[in-house]
Amino acid sequence: MQDEEKNARVSEHRKGANCALEEGARAKAASLEAIDALPQPDAHGPHEDAQEHHHHTHATNSVHPGHHHLLSVEHLSVSFNMYDDQASFFQAEKRDSCVIDDLTLSVHEGEILALVGASGSGKSLLADSIMGLFEPNATVKGTIWFDGFEQDAQSLAKLRGRGISLVPQSVAHLDPLMRVGKQVEGFAQGAGAKTKGRFGFRAKADEDRGQVEVNAARSARVANIVRDARDSRHACAAQVVRPTRAARVMQADRAARRKELFARYRLDESVARMYPHELSGGMARRVLLCCALMDDPRLIVADEPTPGLDLPLAVAAMQDFRSFADRGGSVLLITHDIELALQVADRVAVFKDGSVVEETSVESFKDPSLLRHPFTRALWHALPEHGFTACPNESLEEPPC
DSSP: OHHHHHHHHHHHHHHHHHHHHHHHHHHHHHHHHHHHHHHOOOTTSOOOTTTTETTOOOTTTOOOOEEEEEEEEEEEEEEEEEEEOOOOOOOOOOOEEEEEEEEEEEBBBBBEEEOOTTTTHHHHHHHHHHTTTTOOEEEEEEEEEEETEEEEEHHHHHHTTTTEEOOOOOOGGSSSSSSSHHHHHHHHOHHHHHHOOSHHHHHHHHHHHHHHHHHHHHHHHHHHHHHHHHHOOOOOOOOOOOOOHHHHHHHHHHHHHHHHHHHTOOOOGGGGGGGGGGHHHHHHHHHHHHHHHHOSEEEEEEEEETTTTTHHHHHHHHOOOOHEEETTTTEEEEEEEEHHHHHHHHHEEEEEEEEEEEEEEEEGOOOOOOGGSSSHHHHHHHHHGGGTTTTTTSSOOOOOO
16 A cells, blocks of 8 residues: 555656656747747848848858858958158157958858959958958957857967968068978968968968977987997987878878979979079969968968969969869958959959948849949949940949938
């Protein structure tokens, strides 16, 4: 009798516990549904194809894994605190000079966004900002998101070469004291690489030179030990540290990839043994392209990658960027050559007076009536196939609201 009562109490307790669990599960599901029903953050909510949002419309193949852009730059402003160049030398006071003002743009996965604008307008400063490279006298405001996460200068520095690769505008980014082949094979660390990422081309080269100096000092100490042992007629067995088999295979793969890129960009194998000062301007620019394409980063920021290249090589470079984007990567192509950019880009961001005045699909450039900003329409009319004509009877400034 007591056992029956005990079993009954246990059964009732289990039923109550199961009911409580079911109620908890239903409450959790309801709360999750309520959270999903809440409006998403304006910058990183769900996006649909061909939807207009964040100052732009989508290209045909724009995608939003995780409901966000791969790269989002929001309300970016960069100014420099500097002496007034209009004042006399001894009376000049410092003032803030704004170069980028409230700039917003986004790059989706699997696309090329071409940022077009006049030379010297500050486009390269945007590339430096994305890489987390800021001058000491710079004041930076705004937000940069990468793969859904808000970034700061330190986190952007960690992404260099390990998620974001830069094709710099200046060939001075190549280390003048290291052979070209070594720079291409050793410095392009892409996303997912387990080796230490680079802090710019030179910084990584400085690190390697420091290691060379350490090795030299170690070799000198070993030589002294061997000499002393010889003088005292003691035998000394030298142990040579050799790279592991995996390291040798990886280095061989990188060398093969470098040779493939050199062949594609018509760089002879002898170039690998050259130093940067022995290269022509076009050759050096091709080497920079090879550095960016050695690995597969998620985003390539290409800052004026084609000046100094003849047309076939420039087209080949654009095709490489297109192939990279078609495989799921993203490219921010910074250029003033709008004609070449329209051949490979998915969308175009028009840069004027330190900000993006319009972000639109390449398809919009087939008809000027699809372009919203007067400056963008003026660019359309100035293209060679449209007769190099200025936009008739239209101000280049957007009319006030």
